[in-house]
Amino acid sequence: MSYTVLARKYRSQTFDDVIGQDPIAQTLKNAIKTDRVAHAYLFTGTRGVGKTTMARILAKSLNCLAADSPTTEPCCKCDSCVAVNLGDDIDVIEIDGASNNRVDEIRELRENAIYRPARARFKIYIIDEVHMLTVSAFNALLKTLEEPPSHIKFIFATTEPNKVIPTIQSRCQRFDFNNISPNLIAGQLKSVLKQEKIKFEDDLILPLAKMANGSMRDGLSLLDRLISAGVEPLTAELLEQYLGCPNSEKVYQLISEIGDSNAAGTLAAVQDLISTGLGEIQLVDALIDYMRDLMVAKSAGPDSKLLILTAEQRKRAGELAEKFDTAALVYSITALEKLRWSIKNSDTPRALLEALLLRFALSEHFLNVDELLSQLQGNSPTPIKKKQTPASVSPEPSRSEPTPSESRVSSDERQASSVENRESRIENQESSIKQPQPPVKEFKTSSRRKNEIVNDPAVKTVIIGLDATITGIEEV
Numbered sequence: 001m002s003y004t005v006l007a008r009k010y011r012s013q014t015f016d017d018v019i020g021q022d023p024i025a026q027t028l029k030n031a032i033k034t035d036r037v038a039h040a041y042l043f044t045g046t047r048g049v050g051k052t053t054m055a056r057i058l059a060k061s062l063n064c065l066a067a068d069s070p071t072t073e074p075c076c077k078c079d080s081c082v083a084v085n086l087g088d089d090i091d092v093i094e095i096d097g098a099s100n101n102r103v104d105e106i107r108e109l110r111e112n113a114i115y116r117p118a119r120a121r122f123k124i125y126i127i128d129e130v131h132m133l134t135v136s137a138f139n140a141l142l143k144t145l146e147e148p149p150s151h152i153k154f155i156f157a158t159t160e161p162n163k164v165i166p167t168i169q170s171r172c173q174r175f176d177f178n179n180i181s182p183n184l185i186a187g188q189l190k191s192v193l194k195q196e197k198i199k200f201e202d203d204l205i206l207p208l209a210k211m212a213n214g215s216m217r218d219g220l221s222l223l224d225r226l227i228s229a230g231v232e233p234l235t236a237e238l239l240e241q242y243l244g245c246p247n248s249e250k251v252y253q254l255i256s257e258i259g260d261s262n263a264a265g266t267l268a269a270v271q272d273l274i275s276t277g278l279g280e281i282q283l284v285d286a287l288i289d290y291m292r293d294l295m296v297a298k299s300a301g302p303d304s305k306l307l308i309l310t311a312e313q314r315k316r317a318g319e320l321a322e323k324f325d326t327a328a329l330v331y332s333i334t335a336l337e338k339l340r341w342s343i344k345n346s347d348t349p350r351a352l353l354e355a356l357l358l359r360f361a362l363s364e365h366f367l368n369v370d371e372l373l374s375q376l377q378g379n380s381p382t383p384i385k386k387k388q389t390p391a392s393v394s395p396e397p398s399r400s401e402p403t404p405s406e407s408r409v410s411s412d413e414r415q416a417s418s419v420e421n422r423e424s425r426i427e428n429q430e431s432s433i434k435q436p437q438p439p440v441k442e443f444k445t446s447s448r449r450k451n452e453i454v455n456d457p458a459v460k461t462v463i464i465g466l467d468a469t470i471t472g473i474e475e476v
Contacts, residue, residue, distance in 0.1 A: 007220040010192055012053050013076050013085070015061075019188055019216060020180035021050050027175070028054070029072040032061055037070065038173045040145055040154040042130075044161040045177030048217030051157040054177075055126045058155065059092045060084050063120035070121070080120050091117040097129040103136040110144045113152050122153050130156040131163035138165050145171045179214025182206065182308045188216060189223055199233035203310050207239055207248075210308055246278055246286040252316055255290060258361045259323030266361045270354055280349040284340045288333055295329040297321040332360055
């Protein structure tokens with residue numbers, strides 16, 4: 001007997017078996033219970049999240065011969081259910097939209113749709129990758145889809161709903177399938193390994209589930225590859241040997257050298273990873289993933305549910321996060337993502353990667369523009385105060401009211417003082433007219449000084465690093 005891959009062997013058979021799509025399964029079950037099943041459905045979502053599986057379960061529920069009417073729990077034993085599972089049922093027609101995308105195939109479908117089912121209640125058309133149909137094929141289907149016979153049901157599945165024309169979408173009930181979380185994928189992988197009676201280590205499951213990228217089928221396919229290696233028990237080291245996953249300890253060591261500002265250690269850690277056969281783009285992707293974990297650990301703590309890590313990896317991430325601040329991690333992730341696209345078009349990808357990692361490691365040697373210009377001008381940077389303290393005003397001592405004699409004396413003194421002040425103002429005005437005014441100093445930078453600043457190697461390094469342009473220089 002031929003071998004059946006895990007993705008087919010452990011395919012969900014009922015609505016309750018579908019993992020990660022509970023809202024959609026519950027909605028379809030309620031539609032069957034209340035006899036409100038639509039004539040056309042559109043299932044959308046990424047690969048391997050259960051679109052075709054859900055379509056088959058819905059077909060079995062509508063046509064199960066063990067029940068007198070559509071049921072939410074198909075028996076999976078009658079001739080109709082078994083034939084649907086195998087894709088051989090005469091009343092459930094599965095069509096590949098990629099290879100049957102011409103208008104002639106759709107016209108043939110439309111002509112056959114008028115005939116009633118051979119043995120079941122409904123004739124069900126499941127069209128996978130429906131977005132591959134041509135516009136003419138879509139248009140040929142419009143009338144039948146709008147007013148189908150009572151015995152016809154259409155179920156469309158696609159990974160690119162934006163390519164399905166709006167007139168088709170408006171005639172269907174659309175369900176968007178979500179990516180499956182790594183924790184749910186990990187639980188299913190454990191269940192499969194136990195049923196297959198294969199020994200494994202717990203540290204293997206979470207990294208393998210993360211590699212599936214939200215697709216249950218991809219996770220089971222990766223597990224199939226590991227089992228084919230014939231090694232028991234399955235360990236995390238097999239991910240590096242057989243699936244090309246970077247060694248987590250070596251990646252942590254590289255990040256640690258960057259955090260310690262060790263330039264030589266950083267280059268040695270890069271060489272250690274590349275010598276294992278890891279490509280530059282794979283290394284960049286791994287660094288983005290690991291630094292994202294550090295950013296989350298720094299912001300929300302190593303025990304956050306946002307981190308999908310083992311207990312040992314959480315501890316390690318928490319220790320490394322202390323060597324960075326959140327702003328540095330955010331900058332590193334964005335810079336690595338930008339470098340990722342540059343590496344693809346470069347003949348020297350390793351040099352670009354090492355240069356950027358050295359910049360991370362030696363970040364304290366890179367000054368901002370204000371500090372650099374301040375050093376070139378020979379001035380020390382002025383510290384910025386967060387809060388200005390108001391000047392204290394000393395209260396004047398209180399005085400008692402003056403006597404009449406004191407008032408007269410003070411009045412005479414004020415008159416004499418006012419005469420003297422008037423005479424002194426006149427003299428000052430005459431002297432100011434005679435003396436020439438000093439020229440106002442212009443605070444403008446000479447062209448020679450501008451050229452010196454612009455051509456300075458340190459200024460050029462900072463400007464290139466910031467991807468900025470000098471628009472003007474002013475001296476204060």
